[in-house]
Amino acid sequence: MRSDRGQRAPLGLKIAAACGLLFLHLPILLIFVYAFTTEEKSFVWPPPGLTTQWFAVTWNRPDVWDALSLSVRVAAISTAIALVLGTLCAAAVSQTRFFGREAISLLVILPIALPGIITGIALRSAFALADIPFSFWTIVLGHATFCVVVVYNNAVARFRRTSGSMIEASMDLGADGFQTFRHVVLPNIATALLAGGMLAFALSFDEVIVTTFTAGQQQTVPIWMLEELIRPRQRPVTNVVAMVVVLVTLLPILFAYYLTRDGDQIAGSGK
Amino acid sequence: MSLDAVVSRAPTPAILPGSGGLRGALSDLFWRRPKFLLTLMLAPPLLWLGIVYIGSLFALLAQSFFSIDEFSGLINREFTLKTYGDLFQAANLDIILRTVTMAALVTLASAVIAFPIAYYAARYARGRWKALFYLGVMLPLWSSYLVKIYAWKLILAKEGILTWLLAKLNLLWPLDAWLSLPIVGGNSLSVSFTGTFIVFVYVWLPFMILPVQAALERVPGNLVEASSDLGASPGQTFRNVLFPLALPGIVAGSIFTFSLTLGDYIIPQIIGTSRLFIGQAVYSQQGTAGNIPLAAAFTVVPIVIMGFYLWGAKRMGAFDAL
Numbered sequence: 147m148r149s150d151r152g153q154r155a156p157l158g159l160k161i162a163a164a165c166g167l168l169f170l171h172l173p174i175l176l177i178f179v180y181a182f183t184t185e186e187k188s189f190v191w192p193p194p195g196l197t198t199q200w201f202a203v204t205w206n207r208p209d210v211w212d213a214l215s216l217s218v219r220v221a222a223i224s225t226a227i228a229l230v231l232g233t234l235c236a237a238a239v240s241q242t243r244f245f246g247r248e249a250i251s252l253l254v255i256l257p258i259a260l261p262g263i264i265t266g267i268a269l270r271s272a273f274a275l276a277d278i279p280f281s282f283w284t285i286v287l288g289h290a291t292f293c294v295v296v297v298y299n300n301a302v303a304r305f306r307r308t309s310g311s312m313i314e315a316s317m318d319l320g321a322d323g324f325q326t327f328r329h330v331v332l333p334n335i336a337t338a339l340l341a342g343g344m345l346a347f348a349l350s351f352d353e354v355i356v357t358t359f360t361a362g363q364q365q366t367v368p369i370w371m372l373e374e375l376i377r378p379r380q381r382p383v384t385n386v387v388a389m390v391v392v393l394v395t396l397l398p399i400l401f402a403y404y405l406t407r408d409g410d411q412i413a414g415s416g417k
Numbered sequence: 418m419s420l421d422a423v424v425s426r427a428p429t430p431a432i433l434p435g436s437g438g439l440r441g442a443l444s445d446l447f448w449r450r451p452k453f454l455l456t457l458m459l460a461p462p463l464l465w466l467g468i469v470y471i472g473s474l475f476a477l478l479a480q481s482f483f484s485i486d487e488f489s490g491l492i493n494r495e496f497t498l499k500t501y502g503d504l505f506q507a508a509n510l511d512i513i514l515r516t517v518t519m520a521a522l523v524t525l526a527s528a529v530i531a532f533p534i535a536y537y538a539a540r541y542a543r544g545r546w547k548a549l550f551y552l553g554v555m556l557p558l559w560s561s562y563l564v565k566i567y568a569w570k571l572i573l574a575k576e577g578i579l580t581w582l583l584a585k586l587n588l589l590w591p592l593d594a595w596l597s598l599p600i601v602g603g604n605s606l607s608v609s610f611t612g613t614f615i616v617f618v619y620v621w622l623p624f625m626i627l628p629v630q631a632a633l634e635r636v637p638g639n640l641v642e643a644s645s646d647l648g649a650s651p652g653q654t655f656r657n658v659l660f661p662l663a664l665p666g667i668v669a670g671s672i673f674t675f676s677l678t679l680g681d682y683i684i685p686q687i688i689g690t691s692r693l694f695i696g697q698a699v700y701s702q703q704g705t706a707g708n709i710p711l712a713a714a715f716t717v718v719p720i721v722i723m724g725f726y727l728w729g730a731k732r733m734g735a736f737d738a739l
Contacts (some may be wrong), residue, residue, distance in 0.1 A: 155541040156651075162533035167550075169530070170557040170622060173568035176578065180571055189571045191578040227465075235462040238455055250459070253466050259672075260723070261680020263696050264716050267703055268473035271480050271713065291470050294462065322444035345559075352561045354683065358700075371563045375570065375687050388564045399559045403552065 174392060181389040186382055200382040210387060213370040220282070220366060221350040224289035228346045229339060231290070232297025237331075240305035257292040265292065266359030273360070280362025288360040289353060293346035300342035300406065301335060308334045341405040344398035352395055367391060481713035490707060500710040504718075509698070513718055516695040519610075520678035523617040524625075524671045530618065531625040531670065532663070538626075539633035540641075554630075558623035566687055569616045573607040573688065580605075603690060613689035620684065621677050625670035632666025633659075668730045675726060679719040695719060 155163075181200070183193035204210055235254060239247055257265055269288050278284065312334070316326040354368035361369060367387070374384040447454040483492055484499045503509070538550040557565070572579050583589050596602040596609065603609030636659065644654040682696025693701070695715060702712035 155537060159533055159537055159541075163537035166530050166534040166622075167553050169619070170553065173565065173572060173619065174557065174560055176571055177564060177568050188576050189574040190576045191571075191581045231462040231465055234458045238458040242451065242455055244455060250463070253471070254462070257466075257470055259676065261676055261696070261719055263680045263682055263699055264474075264477070264720065265470070267699060267712060267716055268477040269469075270703070271709055272473035272476040274709070275476050275480075287469055291466065294466070317448065322441060323447045324440060324444055348559055352559075352563075354563055355681075368561070368563050371567070372683065375563065375567060384567070388561075388567050391561045391564050395559060395561050396556065399555060400552075403555065407548070 177385070177388050177392055180385045183382065183385065186380075189381075200386050203380075204383050204386040204390075207383060209365070209370065210383070213365045213367045216282075216364060217351055217367040220285050220289055221347045223286050224293050224350045225343050225346045227286070227290040228293035228297045229343050232294045232342065232346075233301050233335070233339060235294070236298050236301035236305055240302050241310065254295050254298050258295045262292075262353075262355035263359075266356040269356070270359040280360065280364070282364070284360045284362070285357060285364065285366070288356045289350040292353070292356065293350055296345045296349060297339070297342035300338045300345070303406075304335050304338035337405045341402040344402040344405075348395045348398045352391075477713050477716065480709050481717055483710045485708045485710055492709060500714045503711055504714045509715075512693050512695060512698050515692065516679060517722065519614065519617065519694065520675045522614060523621065523678045524674045526614070526618045527622050527625040527674045528629070528667050528671065530622060531629050532667075535626050535630035535633055535663075535666075536659075539630050539636075540638065554623045554626050558627075562620065563683070565620055566616060566684055569612070569619065569688060570607060573605065573612045573615070575605040575607070577607075607688050608690060610690060613685050616684050616688050617678055617681070621674040624673035624677070625667070628669035629663055629666040632663050632669070636662045665733060668733050672723075672726065672730055676719070676723050679722060 179193065180189075182196045182198065184195035184197045185193060232254075235250065239250055265288065269284070272278075273280070273284060308331075312330055313326055316330045317323075321329065352368060354366075354372055357366055357369055358372070365373070371384065371387065371391070374381075374387075378384065447457075480492075481500055482496050482498070483494050484497045485491070486493050534550075534554070538547065538554075542550045571577055574580075580589070580592070583592055592606075595611065596605070601609060601611045603612075606612040606615070640658060640662075641654055644658045645651070649657065680696050682694065682700045685694045686697055695718060699712045699715045702708045702715060
């Protein structure tokens with residue numbers, strides 16, 4: 147599609163594409179308006195008045211802080227595990243050819259290709275069979291499993307662009323395996339790993355379907371939100387938390403995009 | 418590698434002595450035996466995914482062959498096909514049929530809405546616009562799933578923005594007429610199948626746009642020009658040139674929209690009627706009903722459907738478009 151730079155798009159196509167993008171974005175923008183509404187009981191539009199008092203109320207809610215702290219801790223540990231496992235797997239798959247290579251890529255992608263409810267209930271029934279009580283670590287176990295794939299995708303794309311002869315050159319110049327990893331491989335894949343880590347963090351921070359099966363009584367931010375959606379207690383607080391969640395997930399995505407924008411494969415294209 | 422030549426000419430040996438110690442020994446071992454290094458690299462991820470994930474899946478599958486004692490409510494850990502018999506009761510078949518129909522409709526609608534966006538981004542957007550389009554799809558894809566559903570709860574509520582907008586435009590009567598229809602209608606959009614459908618399409622749409630765009634990027638522009646030079650109308654060009662070439666991308670996207678709709682239980686629970694989808698049935702069977710065998714048997718349904726779907730998609734070459 148390079149021979150037609152000067153062409154203009156037909157008007158109908160332009161309108162359809164613009165409407166599609168508006169359909170994708172307007173609902174999220176609406177969240178920002180509702181965070182300031184004075185209405186407490188219903189979702190009435192237009193908002194009867196605007197206020198910032200709900201930010202203060204939300205700030206003083208311990209349950210929101212507890213959920214936030216649990217979510218951040220789970221996402222941090224899951225991301226760390228996924229970074230190690232995803233990088234190892236990507237290095238093995240892209241640097242060497244061996245029997246069963248395709249099966250390994252499939253195995254890594256499977257937790258995200260099958261519906262989340264299957265992963266969730268599979269983990270829960272395994273915990274039940276093995277008599278493992280729900281804890282912080284049962285949540286991490288589930289999250290790390292599906293976070294591996296985002297790190298893996300980013301790392302594989304970068305390894306493909308990194309020439310193997312650089313590693314050989316480093317070895318020829320007298321570096322041992324560890325030095326080569328530290329001074330040649332790591333600087334090459336660092337931004338891809340950072341981008342993958344960001345995406346894994348965002349994925350874990352937002353996950354709800356698997357978490358409902360592995361959390362027991364604990365509340366992460368998405369579980370807190372789900373609880374509020376089913377049995378609303380204080381709607382304005384939900385509005386404020388929704389807005390904060392949008393902002394918190396937005397920044398890692400933009401940053402990951404910025405880190406990998408020159409590459410042939412851009413981070414996040416396969417959630 | 419002509420190390421010998423280098424060594425013989427240089428006054429001092431070009432090869433450094435081994436660094437010694439445990440670290441040097443390990444490093445040498447990795448170089449001499451790449452298979453050992455490979456095993457060492459693959460072991461942690463494979464052990465993790467194999468034990469945690471595949472192990473759990475088998476545990477689930479095993480449970481679907483157990484049965485529940487109807488009087489005591491305890492799970493009887495003996496092999497039986499009784500649970501699968503329960504699965505094929507009329508009420509459960511209704512749930513499966515409803516979910517599959519919804520998944521098919523959502524996939525169709527996503528394809529129709531995604532095509533113009535993907536086509537514009539692939540063929541006309543350049544430079545900064547291209548990046549903007551890309552982010553324009555990526556940001557909604559990665560925004561919080563629950564917040565997106567919540568936003569639609571605000572929009573579709575009876576007192577919400579959509580009713581307000583239609584009232585301003587004096588267009589409430591088509592909405593009321595639609596809501597009074599059986600099956601798709603309801604008290605308001607937020608408690609009807611139409612609402613569930615809209616939210617499903619909204620949430621999974623980016624998953625359709627990206628592969629379709631990737632497929633369209635690979636269609637040479639002069640193919641479209643050649644088609645119109647040879648006298649085809651835009652409609653004919655679309656039917657005979659663009660659509661067949663975009664089809665693998667559409668099928669790739671439909672894997673996501675179809676699979677995600679089959680397994681979702683949160684959207685129909687928050688925006689929809691009280692009639693269940695597969696995901697909700699699984700959730701209520703394992704939670705309040707405590708019937709894990711039946712819940713496990715229910716999850717086998719989307720696995721089997723997706724198995725056939727993926728098999729068909731692979732035959733159509735959809736995986737190259739992913």
